[in-house]
Amino acid sequence: MRLMTSDQLPTTQQPDDYDSPWKEAIEHYFPEFMAFYFPNAYTAIDWSTPYHFLDQELRTIVPQSAQGKRVVDKLVKVQLLDGKERWLYIHIEVQGRREVNFPKRVFICNYRIFDQYGVPVASFVILTDTDYNWRPTSYSYEFAGCKHTLEFPIVKLLDYEPRMEELLASDNAFGLITAAHLLTQKTSDNAFHRLDAKKQLILLLYEREWERDRVKELFRVLDWFLELPKELNQQLQTEIQQIEEGQKMKYISTFERYAMEEGIEKGKELGVLEGMERGKVEGKLEGLEEGLMKGRLEVAQRLVAGGMSKAEAASFAGVSVDLL
Numbered sequence: 266m267r268l269m270t271s272d273q274l275p276t277t278q279q280p281d282d283y284d285s286p287w288k289e290a291i292e293h294y295f296p297e298f299m300a301f302y303f304p305n306a307y308t309a310i311d312w313s314t315p316y317h318f319l320d321q322e323l324r325t326i327v328p329q330s331a332q333g334k335r336v337v338d339k340l341v342k343v344q345l346l347d348g349k350e351r352w353l354y355i356h357i358e359v360q361g362r363r364e365v366n367f368p369k370r371v372f373i374c375n376y377r378i379f380d381q382y383g384v385p386v387a388s389f390v391i392l393t394d395t396d397y398n399w400r401p402t403s404y405s406y407e408f409a410g411c412k413h414t415l416e417f418p419i420v421k422l423l424d425y426e427p428r429m430e431e432l433l434a435s436d437n438a439f440g441l442i443t444a445a446h447l448l449t450q451k452t453s454d455n456a457f458h459r460l461d462a463k464k465q466l467i468l469l470l471y472e473r474e475w476e477r478d479r480v481k482e483l484f485r486v487l488d489w490f491l492e493l494p495k496e497l498n499q500q501l502q503t504e505i506q507q508i509e510e511g512q513k514m515k516y517i518s519t520f521e522r523y524a525m526e527e528g529i530e531k532g533k534e535l536g537v538l539e540g541m542e543r544g545k546v547e548g549k550l551e552g553l554e555e556g557l558m559k560g561r562l563e564v565a566q567r568l569v570a571g572g573m574s575k576a577e578a579a580s581f582a583g584v585s586v587d588l589l
Contacts (some may be wrong), residue, residue, distance in 0.1 A: 269382065273377075286442070286489035287337045287357055292318065293482050294438040295341065301439040302420045303389055306353070314344040319352070326377045352384050357391040368404035372415045393446060397423055423445060434470055438483060443492040456497055463491040466504060467505065541544040562588055 291298050293586050295316065296328055299307040310316075323340040333589035337357040344350055371388050376388045393401070398422060425432055432444040445466060454461035466487050493501065563575055565584050569575055575589045 282320045284337050284357075286445070286486045288339075289482075289489070290442050290486050291337070291339050291355065293486075296440045299353075301435075301437045301443075302391065305420060306387065306389070306418075309345050313346075316344075317342045322382070323378075326381055338374075350384065352378060352382070352386045354378060355387050355391075356388060360394060362394050363396050363399045368401040368415075371401075371417055375417075376413055388415070390417055391449075392419055392421045393424075393443065395423060395450065397421075401509045430541045433466075436473075438479075441470065441483060442450040442486060442490075445487050449490045449492075452491070456494055459491055459496050460493060460501060463487070463493065464501065464504065466491070479483035518587055565589055 268393075274493060288342070293555065296307070296312055299310065301470065319340040319342055323338060327338060327395070338356075339355040341353045342350065343353060354375060356374070358367070359471055370392060375386050375388045378384075386539055390401075401440075402419055403414060403416040405412060407413075422443060429444060432440040432447075448459070448462040448466070469485070470483055470487065473480070562584050569589055575586050
């Protein structure tokens with residue numbers, strides 16, 4: 266039985282976070298990412314050889330301040346089956362919208378990487394906007410008989426919307442991730458619909474015979490996408506606990522993350538108060554730091570009390586395991 270009516274809580278009440286789950290998903294499931302969205306490139310890569318994310322190299326070429334928060338960029342070094350080393354530039358327009366200069370931005374990033382490191386670069390683009398007709402696939406310029414062109418493959422997530430059943434049945438992690446993104450967009454104006462969508466995805470995840478770590482990681486990604494107001498999370502918490510008891514498994518979920526956020530916020534308050542009592546700028550900074558650590562430690566202790574291992578709790582809350 267629902268605790269609130271739709272007129273009491275008509276929307277999700279906060280901006281959705283799309284970029285964080287995409288970043289985490291690509292890092293955890295990069296081979297599946299390529300297999301799902303760019304199968305031709307996937308088949309050319311030698312997956313028996315380790316691949317490497319080149320975040321530091323990318324930052325020197327494309328500063329975060331220049332690309333903004335609504336973009337997810339990844340630069341990955343891979344080895345092909347023919348033994349050649351290549352770099353892949355992954356560009357995701359998060360909450361994207363039609364932009365005249367977008368193809369030029371992809372072109373510039375591709376060229377800068379090539380110019381800086383002297384290796385061929387393939388650019389792959391994921392478009393997450395809701396404009397069905399916007400599909401930029403190239404950039405070129407021509408002058409005085411010279412022509413320079415970059416063509417790049419794109420994936421439009423909107424194309425998967427009619428294939429929701431296929432997404433939910435897929436064994437590839439990005440089937441569920443794509444479904445989660447689309448459902449996040451679709452339920453942005455109704456928290457109850459989002460609650461139902463999130464519950465459906467969690468049930469599907471729990472029904473899969475996947476390893477515990479895979480389920481736990483995907484749970485975090487789905488949770489990040491389908492953010493709910495705290496009032497409805499309390500309702501979902503009870504239902505998830507019943508699911509976990511039936512499955513006899515426990516995963517990091519919304520509720521641990523909320524505990525962490527609340528602990529950090531509490532720590533910030535403690536730190537500011539302690540700093541103010543000292544009456545000095547240095548005291549405020551030291552108090553803030555100390556308060557943050559107290560908040561994190563409190564969260565870790567609650568997670569351990571809830572059945573999580575000390576190592577997992579320490580990693581999740583950002584504290585040393587020696588403190589537990």
